[in-house]
Each structure stands twice: as C-alpha cells, then as structure tokens.
C-alpha cells in the first residue's frame with residue numbers, strides 16, 4: 001500500500017551483502033510501534049524472526065506465514081543442514097499456535113528445500129519465501145475484487161453511505177499487502193464508492209484502534225473507532241450494513257477462528273439479519289480439521305495485556321498504565337471460533353463461497 005508517495009509491503013528481503021547474490025536479512029514494519037512510530041526493523045536470524053512473530057512485531061495470519069518463510073531463508077543462511085532446518089521450522093512453529101498459515105508456510109518451505117542438494121537450499125529458500133510473499137499480494141488483491149462485487153450488490157438501491165463493521169486488523173498490515181477484510185474496502189473506496197468503516201478497537205491488543213485506524217487514515221477512508229461492546233447496539237439501530245472480518249484458521253466445514261470478540265459480533269449480526277462475511281485467502285483454510293471449537297488451538301497470551309494498557313503520553317513518551325488492582329488475575333484468550341451457521345459468506349480469491357460450499361469442495365477433493 002502507499003504511504004504518501006511511497007509503496008510499502010510489510011515484509012521484504014534485505015539487500016545482498018557485497019559479493020553475495022543472496023540477502024542477509026529481512027526487513028519488517030515493526031507493528032508494535034504503530035500508530036505513533038513507523039519503524040522498519042532488520043531481522044538477521046531465524047531466532048529473531050520467531051521472536052518478532054511471538055511479540056507481534058509482525059502479525060496477522062498471512063503475514064505470519066510469509067514471516068515464517070523468510071525465517072526459513074534466514075535459517076538456511078546459518079546452515080543448509082537438514083537437522084538445522086527442521087529445528088528452525090519447529091522454533092518458528094512454536095512462536096504462535098493459532099494461525100494455520102504458519103504451519104502451511106513451513107511445510108511448503110521444507111517440502112521445497114529438503115529434497116534438493118544442500119548447497120542449493122539457501123538460494124531455493126529465498127526464492128520460495130519471495131514466491132509466498134508475492135502470491136499473498138496477488139491473492140489479497142483478488143479478495144478485494146471479489147469483495148468489491150459484494151459491496152456493490154449491498155449498495156445497490158441504497159442512496160446513502162455503506163457502513164461496514166470490522167474487528168481487529170485484517171488490513172494490509174496483517175498481510176504482505178492489500179489485506180483481507182479491508183481489501184474490499186480499499187477496492188470500493190478506490191472505485192469511488194461511498195463507504196465508512198466502524199472500527200472495533202479490539203481489546204486487549206487494540207489492533208483496530210492502533211492499526212486499522214492508522215491504515216484507513218493513511219488511505220483517506222472515513223472511519224469511526226468504537227469500543228468492542230458498541231457493535232451490537234449499532235447493528236440494532238440500522239447503522240451497520242455488513243460485517244467483514246479476517247480469519248486465522250477456517251475449518252473444512254466453515255467454522256472461523258479469528259481475533260477474540262469476533263464470535264460476539266457474528267451473534268449480533270445474526271440476531272439483526274446483517275450479512276457476516278469472512279475474507280479468507282485459501283492458505284488460511286485448514287482442510288485437515290472439521291470442528292473449530294474442538295480442533296483449533298487458541299493462543300493464551302500474557303495476562304498483562306489485559307491488566308495494563310499502553311499509549312502515547314502528552315510528552316511523547318509511550319507509557320504503560322495499570323487498569324486493575326495489583327495482583328488481579330486475568331485470562332487472555334487471543335482468538336475465538338465463530339460456528340459456520342453464523343457465517344453468511346467466505347470471500348476467497350476465487351470467489352465468495354458458503355460454508356456448505358467448503359464441505360462440497362472438500363468432498364470433491366477427496367474423490
């Protein structure tokens with residue numbers, strides 16, 4: 001996406017060292033600094049990449065997959081030995097448990113690297129990681145176009161602005177570029193449609209308030225930040241025309257795992273007969289599992305993300321403040337599962353499908 005006149009991706013291979021054809025580091029936009037500090041960080045090792053995923057400097061299911069792929073390229077710089085590559089994949093896989101893109105990318109990298117001669121593995125790793133990143137951009141642009149068709153249908157016959165509610169950040173910051181849930185919003189705005197976005201702040205990491213708001217402001221798209229608990233009220237009062245969210249893992253039956261709080265939005269949308277769409281690149285579909293509630297591992301993050309809040313003080317310093325009495329216990333599940341029955345449509349790069357379509361596609365894949 002463009003920031004001012006410059007186009008950006010969230011992750012890219014650094015410059016090759018002098019005398020080498022291969023990059024020696026990976027560059028990322030460090031998302032923990034946004035919205036107040038835009039900073040690019042150089043990642044020099046697989047261990048540093050695993051830490052960047054774990055601490056959410058890079059985050060978002062598709063971007064986590066690309067980051068893991070580049071992590072394997074960094075690993076191959078350290079050693080082309082199979083044992084090292086397997087250990088590196090395990091280290092990256094352990095960084096966060098829920099987004100299936102992480103496993104998908106690591107399996108693809110190992111399938112590509114292990115069969116070739118060790119001396120070729122480093123070059124192949126950088127090439128495959130670049131392919132994964134480039135494919136993500138193409139996939140998400142296609143999701144944007146598929147979603148644009150949906151939004152045009154929703155806007156037909158309406159003489160007023162189209163109001164879209166989204167949860168967390170599933171914009172270009174959550175991917176290599178374009179985003180997933182926000183890709184149709186960018187496509188609609190750029191096509192001249194009158195759209196407005198209700199941005200769930202998305203406690204406790206506030207990806208909506210910090211990242212989605214920043215993205216939409218950069219692009220000039222009208223938005224309003226709301227507390228997570230306001231969405232149902234706005235739906236009851238006819239203020240929401242549709243909900244579009246991202247996903248971290250979708251089962252073959254259409255159960256959707258996404259940021260904590262998504263399930264509650266889906267319940268409110270269902271109760272108010274408001275379409276609930278999930279924007280899903282196909283690498284986010286886990287064809288191996290059937291039940292989201294039973295089979296998807298839900299990441300439990302540090303309780304301090306709940307008991308404290310960080311922000312920019314008037315003097316320009318970032319402060320962390322306590323919200324609870326000292327010693328308060330807090331639970332911090334980072335994701336929840338929306339059952340397929342609450343999902344209106346799944347916007348993929350190939351088109352918008354229903355959960356039942358996924359079941360049929362899976363049957364056909366087995367035949």
Ligand SMILES: CSC[C@H]1O[C@H](OP(=O)(O)O)[C@H](O)[C@@H]1O
Pocket residue numbers: 059060061062167168169170171174175179180181207245246247248258259260334
């Ligand atoms: C484009 S998928 C983004 C997806 O990932 C986010 O989780 P996190 O910020 O913890 O990486 C959130 O669930 C988004 O919907």
